[in-house]
Amino acid sequence: MECVFGLVGNGFAILAADTSAVHSILVHKSNEDKIMILDSHKLVAASGEPGDRVQFTEYIQKNVALYQFRNGIPLTTAATANFTRGELATALRKNPYAVNILLAGYDKETGPSLYYIDYIATLHKVDKGAFGYGSYFSLSMMDRHYHSGMSLEEAVDLVDKCIMEIRSRLVVAPPNFVIKIVDKDGAREYAWRQSVKDGPVVSE
Amino acid sequence: MSIFEYNGSALIAMVGKNCFAIASDRRLGVQLQTIATDFQRIYKVHDRLFLGLSGLATDAQTLYQRLVFRHKLYQLREERDMKPETFASLVSAILYEKRFGPYFCQPVIAGLGDEDKPFICTMDSIGAKELAKDFVVAGTASESLYGACEAMFKPDMEAEELFETVSQALLSSVDRDCLSGWGGHVYVVTPTEVRERILKGRMD
Numbered sequence: 488m489e490c491v492f493g494l495v496g497n498g499f500a501i502l503a504a505d506t507s508a509v510h511s512i513l514v515h516k517s518n519e520d521k522i523m524i525l526d527s528h529k530l531v532a533a534s535g536e537p538g539d540r541v542q543f544t545e546y547i548q549k550n551v552a553l554y555q556f557r558n559g560i561p562l563t564t565a566a567t568a569n570f571t572r573g574e575l576a577t578a579l580r581k582n583p584y585a586v587n588i589l590l591a592g593y594d595k596e597t598g599p600s601l602y603y604i605d606y607i608a609t610l611h612k613v614d615k616g617a618f619g620y621g622s623y624f625s626l627s628m629m630d631r632h633y634h635s636g637m638s639l640e641e642a643v644d645l646v647d648k649c650i651m652e653i654r655s656r657l658v659v660a661p662p663n664f665v666i667k668i669v670d671k672d673g674a675r676e677y678a679w680r681q682s683v684k685d686g687p688v689v690s691e
Numbered sequence: 692m693s694i695f696e697y698n699g700s701a702l703i704a705m706v707g708k709n710c711f712a713i714a715s716d717r718r719l720g721v722q723l724q725t726i727a728t729d730f731q732r733i734y735k736v737h738d739r740l741f742l743g744l745s746g747l748a749t750d751a752q753t754l755y756q757r758l759v760f761r762h763k764l765y766q767l768r769e770e771r772d773m774k775p776e777t778f779a780s781l782v783s784a785i786l787y788e789k790r791f792g793p794y795f796c797q798p799v800i801a802g803l804g805d806e807d808k809p810f811i812c813t814m815d816s817i818g819a820k821e822l823a824k825d826f827v828v829a830g831t832a833s834e835s836l837y838g839a840c841e842a843m844f845k846p847d848m849e850a851e852e853l854f855e856t857v858s859q860a861l862l863s864s865v866d867r868d869c870l871s872g873w874g875g876h877v878y879v880v881t882p883t884e885v886r887e888r889i890l891k892g893r894m895d
Contacts, residue, residue, distance in 0.1 A: 576753050580792060603726060608749040609698070611719055611727050622724065 488659050490621025491536040492649060493589045493601055494629055495614050496642040499670035500591035500599040501677070502532040503646050505621070505653075506660035517683055522667045524674045526551055526561055529592040530667050533617045535606060536585040543584045547571050564592025567681065568602035568610060575608035579600070585608075587618040593669045624656055625649035643677070650680055692722060694795045699870030700732060700745035700830035703840060703861055704801040704811040706823075707853035711809040713741045713801040714861045714877040716830070716891075719748060720870060728873040728894070736762055737772040738885065740802035741878055742782075745830035746816065747795035754794050757785060775802030775810040779820060786818035793794070793817050797829040805858075807882040832871045835864035854879045862892040 488509060493502035509520040523544045531547065533540045550570065555561045562570070568590050568620045577635070578584055583606070590602040603609075603616040615629040628649045646666055654660045662683035667676050701716040717885045719730035733743045742758065743749035761781060765773050773781070779800045783833050786794060793816045801811045813827040817868050819828065828836035839860040848856060858877055865872040875890030 536751060572752070579749070605721065605749075608752070609719070610752060611725055611748075616726070626724075627839060684864070 488661070489521070489619045490625065490653055490657075490661060490664075491532045491534040491587070491589055491619060492622065492625040492646075493532060493591055493615070494633060494637070494642060494645065495599050495635075496637040496639060498593075498599060499639060499642070500530070500593065500601050501639075501642050501646060501666065501667050502589055502591050502670045503664050504532045504534070505662040505664045506663045506679075508537065509536070516574065516657075517661070517663050519630050523548060524667070525567070525592075526555065526616035527673050528561070528594070528669055529564060529567060529590065530669050530674045532591070532667075534587050539584045539586045543574075543586050544588075547636045558654060559661075563594050563597070564568075564590065564600045564602070565594075565612075565626045568604060568612075572604055572608050572610040574663065575604065575606070580606055580645050581642055588617065588618050591669050593671060593674075595671070599670065620657055620659075621649075621653045624652040628652050633672075647680070654682070658663065695746050695797070696831050696870060697722060698746070698748040699868075701823075701832040701836060701861065701865045701868065702732060702743040702745045702797075702799045702829040703826060703836055703857055704741075704743065704799045704813075704828075705826040705840065705844065705853060705857050705860075706809045706811055708847040708849055709803075709807050709809065710850045710853060710879060710881040711801045711803065711811060712850075712853045712857040712877060712879045713743055713799065713811075714857045714875055714890075715743055715745075715874055716832075716861065716865050716871040716873065718871055718873040726786075726842065731876070733876060733878060734759075734887075736778060737766075739880065740773065740778055740800070741880065742778075743799040743801070743829070745797045750794040750796045751865050754785070754796055754798070758782060761785070766795070775800060775804050775812075778802065779810075779812050780815075783814055783818035783820050786814065786816065790817055799827055799829050801880070803880060803882060804841075819881070830871060832864045832868035835867045836860065839864045850879050850881050854886075858890050862890060864888035866893050 717730035
């Protein structure tokens with residue numbers, strides 16, 4: 488039900504996530520932002536148990552900020568991914584977090600990168616990744632149309648193709664999506680794709 | 692489905708004349724879905740010792756990090772690299788520590804010991820060592836791998852012939868297993884060099 492996917496383009500990484508907060512058969516809200524801006528140049532798209540999703544991503548966000556305060560420089564995307572995996576792995580045999588994560592970041596030295604981290608702490612650096620039932624459609628769409636070094640227009644077009652596919656083929660397709668990108672100028676929201684308008688988006 | 696078959700894997704190690712080969716497949720999956728086709732299953736511990744980890748990918752990553760840590764400590768204290776036999780005992784001990792909550796991995800260890808004598812061994816998920824003079828296999832395709840290796844193995848093969856044998860055994864076995872494949876990764880290690888080669892097999 489929760490659809491999260493992303494890909495790496497030419498000097499940027501893009502993440503898309505659905506925005507439905509669902510409890511059994513009830514849709515609480517359809518403008519829930521599941522892509523957190525971790526720091527100036529990192530994005531985390533998370534899917535899974537709602538409580539764990541918010542608590543775990545905020546925990547990672549605060550620890551990333553703490554590292555920057557203590558050491559004066561920000562963590563690289565790779566280091567953040569490994570830290571996140573470590574936290575998930577440590578909790579796995581005690582009190583597991585049921586959260587799947589796509590971590591996108593931009594580093595000056597290495598450029599854009601995307602990390603796939605599933606709920607049992609499997610970490611892999613990928614060019615394209617997806618979680619949830621939507622992944623059956625978005626991964627195939629990306630396998631067909633993705634090539635390395637896509638421009639922003641091409642990438643957004645591909646993201647839109649994936650969203651169209653999910654909307655038309657998934658029985659409990661979420662109506663709305665949010666798209667965020669991260670490049671040398673930082674992490675920011677790019678667009679919303681809404682087919683059902685909810686109340687105004689509450690920003691924190 | 693068994694937890695050992697969650698991610699899918701295939702590993703071989705084979706002994707030649709003063710050399711050994713260790714090979715793996717490249718698929719990372721989540722049950723029926725393929726996530727990546729460039730997953731590394733074989734790690735270099737030092738120039739003459741390689742470790743392959745099959746089974747659950749998250750435990751393979753955790754176990755690898757723990758073993759590298761222990762080996763680096765050993766290097767600092769002893770000012771030398773670990774012998775393969777010693778390393779195998781270390782892996783066995785670390786696995787048995789978790790006897791009643793194990794790592795879901797089956798390691799394959801291959802190295803050059805004293806006088807450049809090749810050493811290979813495998814063990815189960817709780818550290819029961821199995822030394823072999825010819826070949827060891829692990830992973831979801833292990834049954835096919837046993838058959839293929841038994842048929843193709845000859846004692847005292849040189850590096851080039853060993854590479855061909857290991858590659859053919861690996862590719863033909865993973866083609867019969869839906870959870871492993873998408874190419875191969877072969878390391879052929881002689882006393883003077885390490886040759887790493889990527890195989891292209893059936894990409895399905």
